[in-house]
Every structure is written in structure tokens, then in C-alpha cells.
Amino acid sequence: MDASLPDPDVGRLLVSCEDGPGIVAAISGFLHARGANIVQSDQQTTDPAGGRFFLRIVFRVPELPLWLGALEEEFAAEVAERFGMSFRMRAASVPTRVALFVSRYDHCLLDLLWRWRRGELPIDVVQVVSNHPDLQKEVASFDVPYAHIPVTRETKPEAERQQAELLAGRVDLVVLARYMQVLTGGFLERIGVPAINIHHSFLPAFAGAGPYEQAKTRGVKLVGATAHYVTEDLDEGPIIEQDVARISHRDRVADITRRGADVERTVLARAVRWHCEDRVLLDGHSTIVF
8 A cells, every 4th residue: 555645444433422431441342353453542531420531543444444334333333322422433544525615815725725735634625615706716726616605694595505505415524714704503504514713813802803903902912813613603612723923012913914814824724634633522612632
């Protein structure tokens, strides 16, 4: 096998359930009985007495693509049902199909496309969707379809209908790469896949227009970015990743904006990578990131 290509026999298993004795033994015993070798394992409990248990296992089993469906069914019947588990099992070599939503700011969009083209992200960008035509030429150079679907207050329901139909059955993840529109609960339910957003600060600071102008006016010493899952509640979804950059009184708004954009790019890229590598598990309104 080409060493530069992902190993098709490597899989990942994510588990969450009420904590208790015997969980790890049951999972490892199940995999051992199928000839699987566990190559990486991370676990966390929120409380050793009655908390929630979270586990991420990377395993290798010969001819995994042939047996994956049967493994899932057998694990559900023999282990998951016994412990009341929620679980997800999939082949690590299969990239996550992603749609990128954007408005006019290009820095996050082009960064993700560049990382994807270089093979730095385990994704397959299948569609770019925008409410403006501005970035169509830049996206064309990556050979990715670009759908311009204008959105106004009056046309939003129809625009979301078109977007949902465009993505139906084609994507596993939606990434809002500075898409300056609020996704409705109906749209999120209709697409049926997670969505990740990048916010230009440590939430909930500096909401609304002109965040970096607000930061300059308030004399802040740090600007940051937050990547989070999208929910019906604006900017209230579970947080995946955050970071900051230090600024000073000498920085102009343009300097702060540039540093903020750098943080936004890296935070969003890390969040997308971690999600697509199955490193993120939900714990209510919080996340466990392995």
C-alpha cells in the first residue's frame, strides 16, 4: 500500500454512555474477538461515581471495508445495548464530505480550500454556497462548484429551501466560513448534518457589526476566535476550539482585523480537523475533544 495514502483497514469508534465498570473491557474484548488491534485509545469520565463516560478508539482490522457494516450491527447488539451506549463507528480513510458557506470575507474559505488541496484536512469539499457572487472566481481555481443563492429577509425561506435541496444526500458537514446569515432551526433539521461556525471573539463578546472597531474602542488587549457547533440559539452552540492573539494600544483597526483574521483561520481549521477525525463528542452543551 502507498504509505502516503490512508490505511483502509483503520477504523474509529466513538462511545458515550453512563459510566460504570466493565465498559472498556467489553469494548476491547469485542474488538479482540474480531481480530482488531487497538492502536490508539482516549477516554474521559465526567464523574467516576455516576458520571458520563466518553471513549475514542482507533483500531485496525484486516479488510475493514468488507466487515464494517457487520461490525456495527454486532457491536450494537452485543455491547451498545448492554450499556445503553450511543456510538459511531466508521472507516478512518473515508474523507468527510463538506459544504462551505461564505458571504464576502474570503480568509477562512480560501484557507480551508488551500489546506484541503494540500491534503492537510481529511475532507472532500463538494460545494461552496454563498449569498454573494464575489468569490466565485477564487473558488473556481479549486474546481469546486459555487452556488450563488441570494438571501433577504423576505426570500430567506426560499433560499434555505434551495440550499437544503442542493446539499441533500451530498454532505456530512456544513462549515460556515464567515457566512453572515443566521441558519434557522428548520434548515438545520432539514440538512440533518452538523454545522460548524467561526465567531470573531471569545463568545459572547463584541456581537454584531464591526467587532474589531468595538475592540479598538474598548481598548482590549486580546482578540480571539471561537469555533462552535451551530444550533437554533445564535452563537450558543457547543464550543469546539478557541484561541487569542495579543494586541496593544498601538495597533490600528486594520492591524487588529488582520490579527483577528489569522486567529479565525487557524481556529476554524483545527475545529474542522478535529470534527472530521472524530475527536469531538458532545456532552450536553459542552464538548469532549480528544
